[in-house]
Amino acid sequence: MHDTGLAEASGLKAAGCRNVTPVLNRIGDKWSVLIVMILARRAHRFNELKREIDGISQRMLTLTLRGLERDGLVDRSVEPTVPPRVTYSLTELGQSLIEPVEALGRWAFAHIDCIRAAQQRFDAAIDADVPAQAGAPGALRAIA
Amino acid sequence: MHDTGLAEASGLKAAGCRNVTPVLNRIGDKWSVLIVMILARRAHRFNELKREIDGISQRMLTLTLRGLERDGLVDRSVEPTVPPRVTYSLTELGQSLIEPVEALGRWAFAHIDCIRAAQQRFDAAIDADVPAQAGAPGALRAIA
DNA sequence: CCGTATCCTGGTGGATACTG
């Protein structure tokens, strides 16, 4: 395992985390990654995105798009026709994000079964330990 | 319908996203990645983690740890001494997460300046467009 | 030391109605 990166002893610990955190906040939110992945295929217009995602509110689409634009990941171009024609696309920076995100996606895809199995084992163990009746004070089990 | 690669040029549709989303919810939360990265260096005991993170509440530490354990990323071992000695460490699965997360970390580190520059440009443009007086209805600008 | 139970607040995000 090459250790070129973050987890190296002391140096990058705090520094590395402080750099990753804001990025995580962005890609960790409900819609950003999804939008980036959709725009990775091709540029989309506003309502095109809204239809494709379906489940997102206008508000959140606008907000997320603004955030991505602010971070320089997405480009917003307006053709001053009437009605206005607004097209969203990935910037170079945005495209460079695809690779690490896909790496994560591949990891998720590769291990999803493993994770689900672990979850079921865990939940089963809980039930075994706690044959408790309804209403009994549980053990912080808001996990399930 | 097994799509081996997540995002071939045109690929990555809903199926891929549904696999990534739960993972994103985990690594996207406030503490999970941080904990995983700390445990990547060495196993820690509960209060050791609490001290190292400092800013986290017991509640969230417990909750996050439980979540990671449930997903099979973290192993919790209790030595039945008194007082109890509980040690948390990464499982194999947990260790395999380090690589893609570090990839993201490297991306963040490499582009953080670029992002901050974009943000400042964006904010400056907003201020230029809106020399508005205080109290004026702004344009969804809860971004800054 | 390692948690759990309870209370409470602030922010996230959905629904809805309105505009250019």
Added chain:
DNA sequence: CAGTATCCACCAGGATACGG
């Protein structure tokens, strides 16, 4: 079409107190 403005429900998560 492409947003904005406003209201509101929900719950993540901090503070605190207690228990094995």
